[in-house]
Amino acid sequence: MAASVPIGKTIYCGTFAHCRSLSELDICAKGAIGVDEAGVIAFIEREVEEIEDVIKKYDGWNDAEVLQSGESGFFFPGxxxxxxxxxxxxxxxxxxxxxxxxxxxxxxxxxxxxxxxxxxxxxxxxxxxxxxxxxxxxxxxxxxxxxxxxxxxxxxxxxxxxxxxxxxxxxxxxxxxxxxxxxxxxxxxxxxxxxxxxxxxxxxxxxxxxxxxxxxxxxxxxxxxxxxxxxxxxxxxxxxxxxxxxxxxxxxxxxxxxxxxxxxxxxxxxxxxxxxxxxxxxxxxxxxxxxxxxxxxxxxxxxxxxxxxxxxxxxxxxxxxxxxxxxxxxxxxxxxxxxxxxxxxxxxxxxxxxxxxxxxxxxxxxxxxxxxxxxxxxxxxxVGLDGKVGGFDVGMEWDAQHICLGAVKEGGEQEGRFAGNVDLFGFETAEDRVNKWVYSGDDRNTKSVWVRGRLVHRR
Structure with missing residues (x-):
């Protein structure tokens, strides 16, 4: 898939994870990240109950596209x-x-x-x-x-x-x-x-x-x-x-x-x-x-x-x-x-x-x-991009991947289009899901990838 020009603003909702420091992994289970037309993170909200409340809070975001991580998914830096x-x-x-x-x-x-x-x-x-x-x-x-x-x-x-x-x-x-x-x-x-x-x-x-x-x-x-x-x-x-x-x-x-x-x-x-x-x-x-x-x-x-x-x-x-x-x-x-x-x-x-x-x-x-x-x-x-990519902070560019993991249905089959080695049984916390991905995940779990807000890969 060739790189495409971003179409307007986008709000990424749901779970996101990134490293704040060498020893601290920050996981937000109910967040929203607003990315502007230039592919730059404009705002980050935590503990979001209704996405409409976020849209109302920021002027000019009424027409923003909203992308959800999904219950078994999360956004992670590229x-x-x-x-x-x-x-x-x-x-x-x-x-x-x-x-x-x-x-x-x-x-x-x-x-x-x-x-x-x-x-x-x-x-x-x-x-x-x-x-x-x-x-x-x-x-x-x-x-x-x-x-x-x-x-x-x-x-x-x-x-x-x-x-x-x-x-x-x-x-x-x-x-x-x-x-x-x-x-x-x-x-x-x-x-x-x-x-x-x-x-x-x-x-x-x-x-x-x-x-x-x-x-x-x-x-x-x-x-x-x-x-x-x-x-x-x-x-x-x-x-x-x-x-x-x-x-x-x-x-x-x-x-x-x-x-x-x-x-x-x-x-x-x-x-x-x-x-x-x-x-x-x-x-x-x-x-x-x-x-x-x-x-x-x-x-x-x-x-x-x-x-x-x-x-x-x-x-x-x-x-x-x-x-x-x-x-x-x-x-x-x-x-x-x-x-x-x-x-x-x-x-x-x-x-x-x-x-x-x-x-x-x-x-x-x-x-x-x-x-x-x-x-x-x-x-x-x-590589000389410190402060520009590698995390989710306001002012950084949206280089990110959407990770989706497979939930196991009653009877033992894995549901969803992103079947891979990671099986979720429903008890896992957001941190558990990240850890299972690290130790068992692969490219089958990478649904979408963005660079500077532009979609560069979709599975």
Whole structure:
């Protein structure tokens, strides 16, 4: 479904839930949220008995469309995927017994290189954007390929569909096959600039799509290439995304490739790539000194638990990162990760934190409230949209999803069009419904998705 222009004002009634803070999930069972023609939340009412009373209270809302959550449904902020590879989508679920470096050679580089074809890229990217939207992802930080035309095509698709996106042309001039790499440092910088310019030309305000400078990771870029991209980021004011300390052999490889650097983090710091607009994926094997460097630079972290487990990379100590004061969001990291669903990453983040707790201390565990925060407000901070999306506050934009769960009828059958793994038996509180969704829900429960008040997906 293509993004549509909002028609007038809309009042969303019923149950809504969002995270007020890392530890506080706010659930309102009888609320009303007014969203104006610009897609901005104009008012929030709690303990609403009659919607007519709300309409009378606010001038100019008599003709507003009214949408109800339904007894077994609720409204929730759109998910924010802070790290994924659109170009790897066809390989989702294909990793076999590989680890990171062998996985790149076996699956990733051949697939990405094939997306120089505009027709093939159009098929893959259109499908993936649709897939992420169907899972309630309203904002996504995408890696494309080294190809400028098809990277630009991904931005076109996101803009047309109305999904917020950071779209990055991947840069690499070493440690990749000869058939798939930048010919030179100057080419890497020039082609990155060309993609930046194009994306800014199709969305000058950056309200929906923005460019992001994307060195693949340190082992695939020379020091000169990293420095050139750091300078480009400084000159253009563009965000940056890359990977760091995903697994131990990768960290050792960085030591060998950059013997003069103190650490993996220092490689990026020296190149001018650590900024408040930088997203580093994984951060599984960081030293205490590296963590402090990231904190001082304002660099953000994308936690990708499913991918880290699938490729046996390790368990990121998210509690430690949060306690130090780093900003953390969640990433699906398709196709290292096996699902485009941030809801799935919420579950995986909980499990990974419990694996960490089994070998450290009980307080390493993440709660349901905390992973939902990382999926929404935390992710908004990571991608530079803090205060704009990720929650339901007056003045924020309506990036949201309508979740519907299946009630069980007498006799045991589930009623409604949104049958899935979540069964409601009638005793559940609003908090119970949210928890059941987190642990058992999927895209079958996502009825509608909005970005800036515009309907971008309907099941």
């Amino acid at each position: 998910f924010i995927d802070t790290h994924t590879h659109a170009s790897q989508h066809p390989n989702t679920g294909l990793f076999g017994k590989t680890t990171l470096l062998s996985w790149l050679e076996t699956y990733t580089f051949p697939m990405e290189s094939s997306l120089s074809s505009l027709s093939k890229a159009a098929t893959v990217y259109s499908n993936f954007v649709s897939r992420t939207l169907s899972h309630g992802t309203t904002t996504c930080a995408y890696y494309a390929t080294i190809h400028v035309p098809t990277t630009n095509l991904l931005a076109d698709i996101c803009l047309k569909r109305g999904q917020r996106a950071l779209v990055g042309r991947v840069c690499m001039n070493m440690m990749s096959p000869e058939y798939y790499r930048d010919a030179s440092v100057s080419d890497a910088v020039k082609d990155s600039k060309a993609s930046i310019d194009y994306i800014r030309s199709i969305d000058p305000s950056g309200d929906i799509v923005k460019p992001i400078i994307t060195p693949r990771f340190a082992p695939s870029c020379t020091a000169e290439c990293l420095a050139g991209l750091g300078q480009l980021a400084k000159e253009t004011g563009t965000s940056i995304q890359t990977h760091i300390s995903e697994n131990k052999p990768e960290v050792q490889l960085v030591r060998e490739l950059f013997p003069e650097s103190k650490s993996y983090t220092d490689v990026y710091d020296t190149a001018g790539l650590l900024t408040p607009k930088t997203i580093l994926a994984h951060a599984v094997h960081l030293s205490a000194e590296e963590v402090q460097t990231l904190k001082q630079s304002g660099t953000k972290i994308s936690h990708c638990p499913a991918s880290n487990t699938a490729l046996t990379s390790g368990c990121a100590p998210v509690r430690q990162l949060l306690d130090v004061g780093l900003t953390v969001g969640l990433g699906t990291d398709v196709s290292g990760g096996f699902s485009p669903s941030i809801l799935e990453e919420c579950r995986q983040a909980i499990w990974v934190s419990r694996f960490v707790a089994m070998n450290t201390a009980d307080d390493a565990k993440l709660s349901t409230e905390e992973v939902l925060y990382l999926a929404t407000r935390g992710g908004a901070q990571v």
